[in-house]
Amino acid sequence: MHIERPKQIPSQSFQRKMKATMSESSELKSSKTKPGVNRGLSILDFILRLAAIVGTLGSAIAMGTTNQTLPFVTQFIQFRAEYNDIPMFTFFVVANAIVSGYLVLSLPFSIFHILRNRAHGTRVLLVFLDGGMMALLTSGASAAAAIVYLAHKGNAKTNWLAVCQQFNSFCERISGSLIGSFAAIILFLVMIFLSGVALSRCRR
Secondary structure, eight states, rough: OOOOOOOOOOOOOHHHHHHHHHHHHHHHHHHHHHHHHHHHHHHHHHHHHHHHHHHHHHHHHHTTTTTEEEEOOOOOOEEEEEGSSHHHHHHHHHHHHHHHHHHHHHHHHHHOOOOOTOOOOHHHHHHHHHHHHHHHHHHHHHHHHHHHHHHHOOOOOBBBBOOTTOOHHHHHHHHHHHHHHHHHHHHHHHHHHHHHHHHHHHHH
């Protein structure tokens, strides 16, 4: 006769230990992957800040050095166009200069986030500062873009002449200076989004 031995059912304490070890291993895996992702986001943020510095600084220099003198002059009048003749262009230059200076000062924080993946307070600070600088840059670029449009198209109702018909070089420079500024606005949006993703991963 064969006597069948009853199958040993694992005790509840053993099952609890197994669940605990599995949960600990999953937590360790998630903790290993999170810093790597956050470090990648921080590196991308640093690269985007460098690109935004180039865009805003280039826009400020392009607009600030724009001037054109028409070849024909009279005895008492010389036709010359400069960026500081229009207050909106001056505001554009100042706004881009301020934002580019801020971006340079924010680079150490971006490097700190690469080294310290779980930094929370400085990320929140950069989100607010980035939002404020983006608003300043947007206002300056929008004001300048409105004047550039009037310079190209004119407005008959307000007797605003299309001066770009005479000042071709001047209008080309001021139009080109807007590209870097609006590109920097898009980069700010991406940087704010990346900071939000990094903050959400830090809280998990």
